[in-house]
Amino acid sequence: MVDIAGKEVTDRRAVARARVRMSAEAFAAVRDGELPKGDAIGTARVAGILAAKRTPELVPLCHPIPVSHVGIEITLELARREVVIEGTVRARAATGVEMEALTAVAVAALVIYDMCKGIDPAAEISQIRVVRKEGGKSGEWQRKAR
DSSP: OOOOTTSOOEEEEEEEEEEEEOOHHHHHHHHHTOBTTBOHHHHHHHHHHHHHHTHHHHSTTOOOOOEEEEEEEEEEEGGGTEEEEEEEEEEEESSOOHHHHHHHHHHHHHHHHHHHTTTOTTOEEEEEEEEEEEOSTTOOEEOOOO
């Protein structure tokens, strides 16, 4: 693990995003809450929150952080047939919360895939990435549009 003993404890915030693209049939089932396994959006939201809190158990060498907030927002982009997952994690700590935000959206995306795979095994998870972070020595950073 990286030694963070000398780092200042500050308010930290990270936002990550992931996308799950799927067939029109699977997208409609997600949108309408008609998947055989149930409500994918609600299940993915809870799974993402739980995953963020357990990041140090899942990612080797990741510091346990006193997470103070995890928010998972899930939106549906009809034109692209994509479920967009955005996770926000906050903590007051000596290191950032990017890994917690990334873990949250990755696991939420896996849940969406798992619940849709019976309808569309070709659904794909993409663009798992940090889009914004705040706090610490480096201050604020935001991904630039490409």
